[in-house]
Amino acid sequence: MDNDLYEILKELEIKxxxxxxxxxxxxIRIKNVGLPKGISEDEVREIAGEYASMNRSVNDMHSFLGxxxxxHFVPAAIGxxxxxxxxxxxxxxxxxxxxxxxxxxxxxxxxMMAELLQMDVVNSSLYDSSAALGEAIRxxxxxxxxxxxxIPQMMPNHKKMVIRNYAKGPGxxxxxxxxxxxxxxxxxxxxxxxxxxxxxxxxxYPNMYGIVDSNVRMIREIIGEERIxxxxxxxxxxxxxxxxxxxxxxxxxxxxQVLGLGLNFGGPLLGVFATKMKYIRKMPGRIMGxxxxxxxxxxxxxxxxxxxxxxxxxxxxxxxxxxxxxxxLSSLVYLSLLGDSGLRKxxxxxxxxxxxxxxxxxxxxxxxxxxxxxxxNEFLMNIKGSKTFVNRIARKLNxxxxxYLGKEYGFTNRNExxxxxxxxxxxxxxxxxxxxxxxxxxx
Amino acid sequence: xxxxxxxxxxLILELKGRRTLKLPHEDEKFDLNIPTGMERNxxxxxxxxxxxxxxxxxxxxxxxxxxxxxxxxxxSCTMKYNPKINDEISSLPGFKYLxxxxxxxxxxxALKLMYELSESLKKITGMDAITLQPLAGAQGEFTGxxxxxxxxxxxxxxxxxxxxxxPDSAHGSxxxxxxxxxxxxxxxxxxxxxxxxxxxxxxxxxxxxxxxxITNPNTLGIFEDKIVEMAEYAHSKGALLYYDGANxxxxxxxxxxxxxxxxxxxLNLHKTFSTPHGGGGPGSGPVGVVEKLKDYLPVPIITYDxxxxxxxxxxxxxxxxxxxxxxxxxxxxxxxxxxxxGEEGLRDAxxxxxxxxxxxxxxxxxxxPVPGKPLKKHEFVAxxxxxxxxxxxxxxxxxxxxxxxxxxxxxxxxVPEALxxxxxxxxxxxxxxxxxETVKETLTMKHExxxxxxxxxxxxxxxxxxxxxxxxxxxxxQKMSEKI
Numbered sequence: 041m042d043n044d045l046y047e048i049l050k051e052l053e054i055k056x057x058x059x060x061x062x063x064x065x066x067x068i069r070i071k072n073v074g075l076p077k078g079i080s081e082d083e084v085r086e087i088a089g090e091y092a093s094m095n096r097s098v099n100d101m102h103s104f105l106g107x108x109x110x111x112h113f114v115p116a117a118i119g120x121x122x123x124x125x126x127x128x129x130x131x132x133x134x135x136x137x138x139x140x141x142x143x144x145x146x147x148x149x150x151x152m153m154a155e156l157l158q159m160d161v162v163n164s165s166l167y168d169s170s171a172a173l174g175e176a177i178r179x180x181x182x183x184x185x186x187x188x189x190x191i192p193q194m195m196p197n198h199k200k201m202v203i204r205n206y207a208k209g210p211g212x213x214x215x216x217x218x219x220x221x222x223x224x225x226x227x228x229x230x231x232x233x234x235x236x237x238x239x240x241x242x243x244x245y246p247n248m249y250g251i252v253d254s255n256v257r258m259i260r261e262i263i264g265e266e267r268i269x270x271x272x273x274x275x276x277x278x279x280x281x282x283x284x285x286x287x288x289x290x291x292x293x294x295x296x297q298v299l300g301l302g303l304n305f306g307g308p309l310l311g312v313f314a315t316k317m318k319y320i321r322k323m324p325g326r327i328m329g330x331x332x333x334x335x336x337x338x339x340x341x342x343x344x345x346x347x348x349x350x351x352x353x354x355x356x357x358x359x360x361x362x363x364x365x366x367x368x369l370s371s372l373v374y375l376s377l378l379g380d381s382g383l384r385k386x387x388x389x390x391x392x393x394x395x396x397x398x399x400x401x402x403x404x405x406x407x408x409x410x411x412x413x414x415x416x417n418e419f420l421m422n423i424k425g426s427k428t429f430v431n432r433i434a435r436k437l438n439x440x441x442x443x444y445l446g447k448e449y450g451f452t453n454r455n456e457x458x459x460x461x462x463x464x465x466x467x468x469x470x471x472x473x474x475x476x477x478x479x480x481x482x483x
Numbered sequence: 484x485x486x487x488x489x490x491x492x493x494l495i496l497e498l499k500g501r502r503t504l505k506l507p508h509e510d511e512k513f514d515l516n517i518p519t520g521m522e523r524n525x526x527x528x529x530x531x532x533x534x535x536x537x538x539x540x541x542x543x544x545x546x547x548x549x550x551x552x553x554x555x556x557x558x559s560c561t562m563k564y565n566p567k568i569n570d571e572i573s574s575l576p577g578f579k580y581l582x583x584x585x586x587x588x589x590x591x592x593a594l595k596l597m598y599e600l601s602e603s604l605k606k607i608t609g610m611d612a613i614t615l616q617p618l619a620g621a622q623g624e625f626t627g628x629x630x631x632x633x634x635x636x637x638x639x640x641x642x643x644x645x646x647x648x649x650p651d652s653a654h655g656s657x658x659x660x661x662x663x664x665x666x667x668x669x670x671x672x673x674x675x676x677x678x679x680x681x682x683x684x685x686x687x688x689x690x691x692x693x694x695x696x697i698t699n700p701n702t703l704g705i706f707e708d709k710i711v712e713m714a715e716y717a718h719s720k721g722a723l724l725y726y727d728g729a730n731x732x733x734x735x736x737x738x739x740x741x742x743x744x745x746x747x748x749x750l751n752l753h754k755t756f757s758t759p760h761g762g763g764g765p766g767s768g769p770v771g772v773v774e775k776l777k778d779y780l781p782v783p784i785i786t787y788d789x790x791x792x793x794x795x796x797x798x799x800x801x802x803x804x805x806x807x808x809x810x811x812x813x814x815x816x817x818x819x820x821x822x823x824x825g826e827e828g829l830r831d832a833x834x835x836x837x838x839x840x841x842x843x844x845x846x847x848x849x850x851x852p853v854p855g856k857p858l859k860k861h862e863f864v865a866x867x868x869x870x871x872x873x874x875x876x877x878x879x880x881x882x883x884x885x886x887x888x889x890x891x892x893x894x895x896x897x898v899p900e901a902l903x904x905x906x907x908x909x910x911x912x913x914x915x916x917x918x919x920e921t922v923k924e925t926l927t928m929k930h931e932x933x934x935x936x937x938x939x940x941x942x943x944x945x946x947x948x949x950x951x952x953x954x955x956x957x958x959x960x961q962k963m964s965e966k967i
Binding site: 384 | 511
């Protein structure tokens, strides 16, 4: 028995720690949970190493897979900074004075993200872009009191299924609008769908097919001032594409995963959420604000906490407590390292190299359904031949050619394969050569 | 003597220079096809060197305090030590560079790990099925309550069952999650001993109740010993029982939520299973359910038939609550922790957490009341409400001024001037004694003296009122408000 244990048992006048569990009725006590004995670091390293090697990651293959989560370059400085013990092992800065470091950092995240989006306010994180959209829909309801919200029919299911859950509680009806022949939000259908119950609309650019939907420019005029315009963006595109603030979006959402988080099998991600100053009191999540201490020194504080669950309970704007703060820090470091010139550059590389791959696809006479619409770093491709056939060829080449769209997206023809193809700056010229070989074999 | 590092560090936005970070394909030239009216103009965040960025954040980190800095007894947050091996394992390239939409054949190792973690959590909670998808505890609550909703909708009772009953000592997220899932939160008062008032409980739980939601041990660190009776009563009214697992560290291996009669459980892997809190997140909030609720779990679930699958075949699923399969990076860390601790390690963690808590309670109650039943689990709440005692907020500031993290203060709301103390198992007697001595010091200090603290940190006390009355949430808004 170690000395601490001995001293504490003595102080408590007990012989066995189990005596402290006497208040748990005998009928519900358990003898054991049935887990094996613990092991050492080296043993766990070996087992985990074995599991990790059962995976074949995108680093082991030629990957053009995106569809909502993207294989971008992660600068080494990010991992280094977010591993600083004082950051990673802290919790929510309830004691502001001893936590100014993370509070300043989160204020900086909000500030840089606000510049990137050209929005007034950004919170210091929601879970992922699906949750961010879900919260945006609830916020629309809280602002307008309306219970109809318009969304694009074509959206990744992993997002649509999440927002349906968020909409259920307040009883919001999600009205789906199809794309037009250019793969953009069908404006005529939108005009028809708007009625007195419509509280807002969600449009994303780039959308599920990677298309930079230029109809975003018309949304405010169509829906008027009273309805809430929620814009969905890919933050890494905003070095080359106009920000949501330029289109008078009321709420902007996106996934910060692209800004230095990496893949991690889908989590943690980073739900980016921004709004206008006039709606700040309706906003979900934690917000850092510039403040002063009692001596007038500049400081940072958690502001408007009366919106949050620990104070407002059932009247809170959201139930969110733990968020993705460390991922906000990752994105902040990423934005700091790239700066204006790097963001422009990374946008150009993604867009430019995607266009390059599209040109290659066209050389093979393969069908690009929305050929004339501008895309950011993803595009839809339609190959003659079954998925089994296409996939067999791809796997032989150690290639992931894109995301396969199936009947869940309305693609029912078994003799053709529809792929959403993603290109990032991580795709090498060698990857392109393999893709050329793939196209040769499938066309 | 404690002094935090103090730097007058400007905002990163104000540190401008040149970019030194090189990008792949940096020198390639492109002719872009951006629609008119959609080209980005100025961005406005500036360029800077990598070394400038690193120096900036190293300075900020030194003006921060983590569980690796010192004792961090923040009640209800379980700030236990986070073993470093957890981080190492989660950054293995085979995990880190895995895309969630890859072919099943290529992700077998990740699925195996998740499957094993689920199996372990089933054993620990006694539940029949687990989803790892929820991204934090509060999202676990939302998931659980969405299952409650789907269950009663299915039974045709949703119209009738609109209420979720919670004790007044509950975490704020409980009523907030109930509201988000479309229920009305009904509060039940507690007895002076800190447990749920059974008469009021029986009045509150009726045929209108969808679920009774409770954490046990409760937020006063007291085991609700009438839990079996409460479970039987709630079940007799047709309601479901929801276990908020925030305080699981206080009973782990001694009993489990299934034994207590719960139908739904959420866990906080970042609390009980030692994953770092990250300055506010990421967390992870797996949800476990009993057999009859299995068919409502979010999709996909992981199945095994000689090979691991992501199965969408869940007949009455609530759909999804997160884009993918959960905060995988956090799941890997929790898997590592459980693997290394094993049965006896988890038991030891729970016992030491409870020993530490009762030890501190015994020392503190000598000079400050600790309301409720005397026997505590992993945490306890002291009340400095007595006129001669300093305010909870002042005690907290004195503690941080001495380089010890403060407890959770002014929560739970049912205890005036509450100091909610959770030492966890990651505390030595020396650290706890220092904490107690530091709290004791405040008894002899003058109010005017306490009010001046902290003095050893980057700043003195924040003017919270001004910060929220005149919100400046971003640099751009701050600049605008300075101009006015």
